Amino acid sequence: MPKHFDTAIIGAGQAGPALAMFLADGGESVAMVEGNLMGGSCVNYGCTPTKTLRKSARVAHLARRAADFGIGVGDVTVDFAAAMARMRDRVQTSRAGLESGLEGSENVEILRGWGAFAGHDNGRFTLQIGDQTVTADKVYINTGTRASIPSIKGVEAVPYLDNVSLLELTECPAHLIVVGGSYIGLEMGQIFRRLGAQVTILNSSARLASREDEDVSAIIQEFVENEDIRVMNNVEITCVEKLDSGVAVILDDNQRIEGTHLLFATGRVPNSDRLNLDNVGVNTDDNGFIETDAQLQTNVNGIWALGDINKRGAFTHTSYHDHQIVLANSAQNVGSLHQWRDADERPTTYAMFTDPPLGRVGMNLADACLAAKNGQHILTAERMMSDVARAKEEGETAGLIRLIVDGETEQILGASIIGISADEVIAVITNFMATKSSYRVLQQALPIHPTVAELLPTVLAGLKRLSVV
């Protein structure tokens, strides 16, 4: 007889482990199935290592700028191996913490191996994990995504990097060609430039971070080019070739870019292909992302999909939030204190950790223009970071603050903040939006001087109706 669990969770990403421990604490028997490293992309190949490396890169950058602040540090050198070792140490500590939490959880059994559905019978799902078979009443899928590699001619014959192998480098690339001009391309391009690589970004979109407003893309392009990162937008890669010294990328206009290393930062594909979803009839979209309702239940009763695999956000905080939504809607109603029970209602919010960072929530200006065209009463206000005292004092004045408000309900609809501390300041807006209060309440707050956030009430005082012709 296969061992039976109340709950099986496939994939220990950002939703699975927290859910496992919570359900186990409530007395359920939980199988936590993981084929690779506990913590998934965020802990091992995503947020944790990249934000740790970002710090080394920022220190190098500020050291190079030391004279601007009246400080002499002499020639700045980068100990690449030490920076990478610091990053790996942080990853290991983070993963170990998660593992010990799971291992210490009495009702959680960790099953190591790739999980797949074998079928269902009498309300129980059967899972195959290597040569082990188990059954469960409920299954939560948290299997995430992996790097998508474009099918470019010659790609199978060249050595290339993705977000996993990039972190395994032992020497800094002399010239890193980054394909992709969005979150990963920009964050990693800037980090590796600051660690000493020459960097070229090849981007098929017309502008960097093309989901953002045009002026935000222009600000990003300006600050990365100021660091001698070469940016080529609107490119179409015809083929890639292996060289003794690395790799050559040939564009459709016959331009040839040679580098020592090639990184693909061209989006993600879902890890749904080895789940054998057909055996239980779970629906996916054409790209393999699992379809769910607003409570994250799939079309099959008793199977939920959480995190990047459900395409309802592609961030650690959205994945973690997914487990809270599931708990809030669970039979035990254990998450009743959580406000959000409906994934359709939450606003999109994220940061891009370039330096300076971008903080985003809800509508951007392009969305706002569309809404205004459709008759919505929209107010907008903005201020350049060069007019923010704290930014001037820090000597980091690139960027802007843009706020968008509904003129009738007076609720804040969105914000784009790019500039120093934008990754933190955006949370003031995101948290405030959760109260659904009028923006006038935020204007009554007493902010601290000198901070970037102190300008938010001032910016709101300048709200004007957005008119679109």
Ligand SMILES: Cc1cc2nc3c(=O)[nH]c(=O)nc-3n(C[C@H](O)[C@H](O)[C@H](O)COP(=O)(O)OP(=O)(O)OC[C@H]3O[C@@H](n4cnc5c(N)ncnc54)[C@H](O)[C@@H]3O)c2cc1C
């Ligand atoms: C370079 C990079 C930087 C990033 N930086 C940020 C950031 O700064 N902030 C942010 O919010 N987000 C960031 N992200 C995104 C973030 O990492 C993901 O959104 C987050 O990890 C949530 O993923 P998840 O919970 O869906 O699953 P994942 O973290 O992808 O984990 C899925 C797990 O499932 C396992 N698995 C897959 N298939 C199976 C199977 N069949 N059986 C068993 N196990 C399986 C995998 O091995 C993996 O451990 C970054 C991503 C990358 C790649």
Ligand SMILES: NC(=O)c1ccc[n+]([C@@H]2O[C@H](COP(=O)([O-])OP(=O)(O)OC[C@H]3O[C@@H](n4cnc5c(N)ncnc54)[C@H](O)[C@@H]3O)[C@@H](O)[C@H]2O)c1
């Ligand atoms: N700060 C963060 O939260 C953070 C950081 C890094 C990654 N992430 C996550 O990782 C995911 C993936 O990020 P990403 O940057 O790889 O993907 P993305 O989908 O955001 O961007 C892909 C980029 O690659 C370009 N591109 C695609 N095919 C190309 C080709 N053949 N030639 C040239 N350019 C091409 C696109 O124009 C775009 O700029 C994000 O959706 C996000 O969820 C988040």
